[in-house]
Every structure is written in structure tokens, then in C-alpha cells.
Amino acid sequence: MIPSTPHKKTLHSILASKLKLTIPSPSSPDSLDFSDVFGPLTPHHHKASPSSSSPSSSSPCVALGDPQVIHNRSHSLLGPSPRFAVTAPLLPFKEDMVFQSEGSDKEGGDEVGEGRVGPGDFEIMRVVGKGAFGKVFQVRKKGGPEISGDSDGIFAMKVMRKDTIISKNHMDYMKAERDILIKVEHPFIVSLRCSFQTNSKLYLIMDFVNGGHLFFHLYRQGIFSEDQARVYIAEIVSAVSHLHKSGIVHRDLKPENILMDADGHVMLTDFGLAKEIDESSRSNSMCGTTEYMAPEILLSKGHNKDADWWSIGILLYEMLTGQPPFTHANRQKLQQRIIKEKVKLPSYLSSEAHSLLKGLLQKEPSRRLGSGPTGGDEIQNHKWFRSINWKKLEARELQPKFKPDVSGKDCTANFDQCWTAMPLDDSPAPTPTAGGHFQGYTYVAPNPWLSS
Numbered sequence: 001m002i003p004s005t006p007h008k009k010t011l012h013s014i015l016a017s018k019l020k021l022t023i024p025s026p027s028s029p030d031s032l033d034f035s036d037v038f039g040p041l042t043p044h045h046h047k048a049s050p051s052s053s054s055p056s057s058s059s060p061c062v063a064l065g066d067p068q069v070i071h072n073r074s075h076s077l078l079g080p081s082p083r084f085a086v087t088a089p090l091l092p093f094k095e096d097m098v099f100q101s102e103g104s105d106k107e108g109g110d111e112v113g114e115g116r117v118g119p120g121d122f123e124i125m126r127v128v129g130k131g132a133f134g135k136v137f138q139v140r141k142k143g144g145p146e147i148s149g150d151s152d153g154i155f156a157m158k159v160m161r162k163d164t165i166i167s168k169n170h171m172d173y174m175k176a177e178r179d180i181l182i183k184v185e186h187p188f189i190v191s192l193r194c195s196f197q198t199n200s201k202l203y204l205i206m207d208f209v210n211g212g213h214l215f216f217h218l219y220r221q222g223i224f225s226e227d228q229a230r231v232y233i234a235e236i237v238s239a240v241s242h243l244h245k246s247g248i249v250h251r252d253l254k255p256e257n258i259l260m261d262a263d264g265h266v267m268l269t270d271f272g273l274a275k276e277i278d279e280s281s282r283s284n285s286m287c288g289t290t291e292y293m294a295p296e297i298l299l300s301k302g303h304n305k306d307a308d309w310w311s312i313g314i315l316l317y318e319m320l321t322g323q324p325p326f327t328h329a330n331r332q333k334l335q336q337r338i339i340k341e342k343v344k345l346p347s348y349l350s351s352e353a354h355s356l357l358k359g360l361l362q363k364e365p366s367r368r369l370g371s372g373p374t375g376g377d378e379i380q381n382h383k384w385f386r387s388i389n390w391k392k393l394e395a396r397e398l399q400p401k402f403k404p405d406v407s408g409k410d411c412t413a414n415f416d417q418c419w420t421a422m423p424l425d426d427s428p429a430p431t432p433t434a435g436g437h438f439q440g441y442t443y444v445a446p447n448p449w450l451s452s
Contacts, residue, residue, distance in 0.1 A: 117145055117194050117444060119203065122157060127422040128415045133160035133174075134201065137424075138208055138412055147193050147205065148445040152409045155193060158204040161429045165202070174202060177271045178441060180248055181206075187396050188239040190259065190269040194444040199431040202441060209267045211260035211404035212414030218255055222322050226353055229319040231400050232258075232266050234380075234388045236312060239268045241376025244305045250274050253311035254292045255318065260414075264400030277304050290331060291324040295339045295363045309370035309379070313360025320353065321346055325361070339363070352384040 122139040129136035141153040165174050181192035181204070193205045214232065218224065224232070236258065243250055250271065257270040273288065288297065294310035296303045317325045325343045328334040343361050345354050359369030359382070370379045380390055392398050404414055412420055 117147055117196055117205070119196075119198065121145075122155070122205075124424045125154075125410060126412045126415070126420045127424065128156065128412060128420065129158075130422070133164050133170075135159050135422075138410070139205075140410070145444075154208045154409050156190075156206045156208040158206065160202045160204075162197075162200055162202060162431075163429060173272060175441070176275060178202075178204060180271050180274050180276065182445075183246060184243065184248065186239050186242045186268075187394060188235045188265060188267055189242070190267045192445065195441055197441045200429040206269075208409075209259040209261050209269070210406055210409070210411050210414060211262050211264065213256055214258040214260055214266060215255035216414065217260060217402070217404065218319060218322075224319045226320065226350060228401050229316060230385065230388065231393075231398060232319065233312065233316050234385060234390075234393055234398075235266045236268065236315065237376055237379050238390070238394055239266075240308050240312065241380070243274075244308070244375055247276050247278055248274055249277050249303075249305045250308050250311075252288050252292075253308060253315060254289050255315065258315075260404055262404065262406040263396075264403040265396060290334055290338075291326065293338065294365065296365050298335050298339055303365070305375070306365035306368050306371045309360055309368055310365075312379075313357055316353075316360065317343070317357055320349055350384075352382075352386075356382050356384040 121141060121143055122137075123142045124137050124139055126138040127135055128138050135158075137157045137159065139155050139157045141147070141155065160174060165171055178192070178195050181190075185191070190209060191207045193207065195202070195204050197203060236253070240250060240253070250268070250273070252270065252273040253268075257268070259267040259269050261267055288311075292311045292314045294303060294307040297307055314324050326334060326337040326341065328337055343357065345357060349357075356369070356379075360379075362368040365371055369382070370376060372378050379385075380388075389398065407413065
């Protein structure tokens with residue numbers, strides 16, 4: 001039975017007197033309005049602005065459910081190539097702070113609750129990247145539960161819109177990115193500290209790597225010497241070998257997805273296209289950035305971890321010459337060059353570099369260096385890496401010749417002003433009506449100090 005209006009007023013009065021509360025009338029200027037949190041009383045749908053959900057590349061997906069093929073070079077979701085920073089005031093999040101508790105809703109599942117980390121525990125400092133599904137912020141932890149790696153409180157927060165992810169049918173890729181980051185721990189791979197979600201967004205909290213992108217440093221210098229490139233490629237080979245041993249293929253290796261820390265070591269990031277593949281399996285997805293895509297991907301022959309070794313060959317060639325070996329303004333002609341043309345190796349490179357590039361850039365994946373039973377060890381044993389002590393390298397004891405100019409833990413001088421000058425608010429997004437897509441997304445990394 002629904003009580004009458006006078007009866008409800010009586011109940012309110014009794015409750016207020018018992019709790020010693022003053023409840024303002026709805027017409028009072030001091031009345032409480034929760035419409036900004038819970039929405040209006042009458043349900044309605046909001047349409048996201050086209051600009052807020054537009055992908056970073058205008059090229060369509062090859063097929064529904066496949067990740068996007070990047071036809072134009074674009075920046076990683078962990079931040080773009082850097083130039084200089086601007087100063088801006090810190091702002092709190094303006095996120096839709098409606099969280100469900102465990103099992104309370106088909107869509108939410110494991111949302112933020114008491115004792116959990118959420119957007120309100122972070123203060124936005126800078127925008128450091130923007131991509132197809134949202135933004136990446138530099139943030140400072142301001143309260144709430146402690147999370148691993150919280151020594152200075154500075155993190156990168158990757159925020160992705162659920163409605164855009166669902167509309168592009170990329171739910172599996174977003175969940176795979178989180179699962180892979182949880183599974184992987186390596187000195188040259190960016191660490192995931194925690195993940196959570198709200199009604200409308202997914203959040204990944206990662207270490208903030210402030211030395212800038214390899215992309216920026218490469219294009220500022222023009223080319224790297226073989227000695228300088230050797231350390232970078234060795235660290236990348238070490239990271240990718242670890243991924244492959246864990247059954248993971250990255251599939252989007254390029255300078256924009258390789259960060260540099262304050263000590264000059266490289267850090268692999270952006271696992272949005274990564275996939276878990278066992279030794280006998282192949283993926284038929286057309287994905288990646290065209291200049292770095294292996295011929296077997298372009299030919300839709302099915303690919304596995306060997307495709308990553310091709311991309312590393314392209315990376316090495318670009319480091320030593322200043323551009324990828326295959327370029328063309330026309331996408332179809334670029335693809336044909338990758339499939340058919342022989343790689344032209346500059347005469348000024350050493351014979352060891354020639355040998356390594358020829359091995360990595362074999363068009364036939366079964367003949368490619370790294371495709372054998374020993375995998376990455378085959379590459380590490382190549383004569384070009386003769387001077388590398390791999391144990392010291394993985395202990396971060398080999399010091400790179402170049403260190404980026406970093407003034408502190410919160411320095412963003414190595415990130416492009418096109419991002420750092422953006423408004424700092426985490427803009428609202430509509431809540432998808434479909435449920436159950438992101439069940440079990442929440443994760444908090446264990447504290448190593450508490451581990452046995």
C-alpha cells in the first residue's frame with residue numbers, strides 16, 4: 001500500500017525528530033538535488049556528441065569485432081610524442097559517481113564500494129593522451145585505499161567509454177588488455193596497479209612513465225647510432241620474449257607504443273590489440289599500424305607471435321635510418337610493397353645489423369628469426385647483440401647512453417602540448433543499456449611488501 005501524501009509528511013517529521021535532522025521542503029532553495037548523480041526521475045537516453053566518441057583514426061574496422069587497422073600514424077593511448085608542458089590547476093573528477101556493489105547489477109558486477117579504489121580517489125593533473133575510447137590522465141592519488149606503487153602517488157589513468165567500446169564490439173579486447181597486464185610483470189613493460197569501472201566507463205591505473213615516447217626522441221634525433229639502438233632493441237626483445245613465453249602476442253609494436261622512463265630505459269605499453277595465443281593457434285584479425293604489419297597479416301594467412309618479430313625488425317630499421325623500410329601515401333600500394341618488395345639495406349650499417357634485419361624481415365614467417373623452437377633466445381644470441389649481457393640488461397644494470405630531461409616524478413615536459421593543454425575534466429558519458437559486458441573488471445595489484 002502506498003501511503004498518502006499527508007501520511008508521508010508525518011513519517012518524515014517523526015524521522016527528522018528522532019534523528020534531529022532538518023529536512024528542507026522540495027521548494028526550499030536548500031533542498032537536496034541528486035539529479036546530477038542519479039539522473040532525472042523520468043528515464044531518458046542521452047546521445048554522446050560525435051566528437052567525444054570519434055576514433056583517433058577515421059579508417060573503419062576490417063570486420064565487426066576486429067580491432068581497428070591504423071592507416072595513419074597516431075599516438076598511443078598512454079600519451080603522445082612530447083614537446084613541452086603547460087601549467088594548469090588540479091581538478092577533481094566530474095565522473096558519474098554511481099557505483100554498484102558486488103552482484104547488484106548485470107552491468108556493474110564488481111564496482112567500487114567501501115574499501116575499493118575509485119575515480120574520486122584521484123586528482124587530475126594533466127591530459128597526456130587521447131584515443132578511440134577515451135583519454136589518459138596524469139593523476140595524483142589523494143586518498144582512499146593504498147595501491148601498489150603508491151610511493152609518490154603519481155599514476156597514469158586510462159579512461160575508456162563503455163558505450164563506444166560496445167558500439168564497436170571491442171569488449172573482448174578491452175578485457176584482454178586488463179587480463180594481460182595483470183598476467184605480465186617485466187622490467188620493460190608498464191605495470192598495471194588497479195582497474196575499476198563505473199556505470200559508463202572503464203579505468204586502468206598504471207605507472208606514469210615520464211620520459212616521453214621513443215617516437216619523439218627518435219624523430220628529434222633523426223636516427224640512432226647502432227650502439228644506442230642496440231640497448232633499446234635488446235630491452236624490447238627481452239619484453240616481447242617474456243610476452244611470448246606467457247602466450248601473448250602484442251601486435252602493435254611501434255615507437256608510439258614504447259615509452260622511455262627517466263633513466264632512459266624503454267617501457268612497452270598499450271596492450272589494446274594484444275592477444276593470448278597458444279603455440280598451435282593463429283589469429284586472422286587484421287590489426288595494427290600498416291607500416292609495422294607483417295605480410296602474413298596483410299595477406300590474411302593467419303598470424304602468431306612471429307608477427308611481433310617482423311615489427312621489431314621494422315622498429316630497428318626505423319631507428320637506424322629514420323623511417324620504416326616500406327612507405328607510401330596510398331594504403332594499397334604500401335601494403336603491396338610490404339608483401340612484395342625486398343628490403344633495401346643502407347651500406348653504412350654494419351654487416352651484423354644487415355644480418356639481423358634480414359633475419360627479422362623475412363616475408364615467410366617460418367623462416368623469420370625468432371620463429372624457431374627457442375623463440376626470442378634465437379634473436380638474443382645473434383652476433384649484433386654480442387656486447388649485451390642479458391642478465392645485467394634485465395636487472396636494469398646496463399645504462400642507456402641517453403637520458404630524457406625530466407625534472408621530477410610529476411614532470412610532463414615530455415608530452416605534447418596538444419594533450420596537456422586539454423580541459424582537465426573527465427567528461428560524462430551515457431550509461432549503456434546492455435548489461436553484463438564487463439563483469440569482473442575490478443583488480444588491485446598485490447602489495448609486494450605484504451607478499452610472503
